[in-house]
Amino acid sequence: MRSLRHYALVYRQYLSMSLANALIHRTHFCLLIVFEMVFYFTSIAGLEILFRAVPNIGGWDRNQALLLLSFMLAVDQLHMTFVSENFWQLGDDIRLGALDYHLLRPIGSLFPVFFRSIRCGTLAILPLSWLILIYYGHQAGLAGLDWLLLPALVLLAALLQTVIDMVIVTLLFWTVGADGVNFVRINLQTVARWPREAFLTGFRFVFTFVIPVLLIGNAPVAFLLDSSRWQILGGMGLAILVSLYSLKVMWQAGLRRYESASS
């Protein structure tokens, strides 16, 4: 309990620093909001245009596919706000040896590395992402209990996406250049926005069991659309546990490989 309080106090400082940073760079703060809106617009418009010519994709009709997309946009919004920035910084930290400072702190090394920067500009768009999710939720016919479960499921999905991304960026210990690994991560997020049934067997297997990105949004939304499919949520829970274990193994292997830049 004391440890949790300690982490909460440290996180409050991170939040305060990030907010101060956002208020200094006000143009960037506003541009982030514009970027998020462009992202939402292009994602939704792409799918809406596709469904003008296609009645369903792997059994998912327009309303169901757009519910999945808006669910993933809500997950991405949390991910972009609270962790994404840190993934880009890790590459420089490793290359320039700045990781030393985080490893020496009296706190778990993963915490400052992955949670110290928060994008406050993206936080401002939170209401929009939820409005879109509620709108498409209504169109897909979500009922009473579904709405109660929705926030918890979004958080669960954000957790799985974050852990998978953390595992992927530990590759930076081996590749050095940061942009490439982060682009791989972003592209896998794109895969996660599509219905699992849209993929052929081999791809579906890889993206469900090897890199489980197809469970991030698909499992909660499939459960919301048909509560008899609760097993898929169990699969998602298992994927979170396995990903957390993989993160532990990869992080430790990465730290063993890390050579501080200082002498």
Add this chain to the structure above:
Amino acid sequence: MSLLTSPLQASPWLRTAQVSLSNIMTYKFNFIALVFLPPLVFLALRYNIWSTVLKNGNQTTAAGYDHQAMMAYQAWVFVLTIFVQGFVGNKIAEDIHKGKISAFLLYPFSFWQFHTATFLATLALQAVVAVIAISVFIGANIIVLPASPVLLVGLALTCAGAWIWYLFQYIIALSAFWLGEVWVVRSSLYLMCALASGSILPLEFFPANIIRILGWTPFPYLIYVPIRVLTGAPHDDLVLTTLIFVGWGLALTVLTNLVWRRGIRMYTGGGI
């Protein structure tokens, strides 16, 4: 200095290109992950989706495309994305942020020349990857190369598209004179371009009004129009296409000069 090496050493363009290639190849995985993997993931994604819809689903065509035509279109999107949109101008913005352009203001080789040489070197590398991809697609009977005159027109349009893309990247990078971070603007361009260029969906899927509006923007000329030409689809407005291309090229060149002049006026550099 031998006769064979002197022209190479004398030309700052070639030397810069050589150094840029060497820099790129130092981080090979980074290059592959930046230039090759994103289009590959998108190709895999589209292959899955269109196979599910047009092969395993209830319909055989969508907006006039059957499975084979859609696969050919997506294969060309893959090739053109690698060639046209492979260049990322983050180094340009970094040079401005870190005050490195002070040196270029004194060198006999300008900032623009240096980065254009880097772009041309990257383009050469992307061309190699694109040719390998085309060979694989031809071998797999996914695409067929058109007859020589059409191929030449297609290649010219593709190179012009790469040039327009470079100008976009350069202007966005120059916004580093005013902005602390330019990735937001660059990413917004990527997103708009992916939708409006026909990368995500062929423009036949779009409503007619939108297609008309997009026709006056440079985006379709980066991917959709070259693919129409390269796949031998009828394209009546080649003169208009060329005029729009040239118009955008000139407009972006003028804008590049304007932004540079404005930016350099307020630039304060450190030491050299």
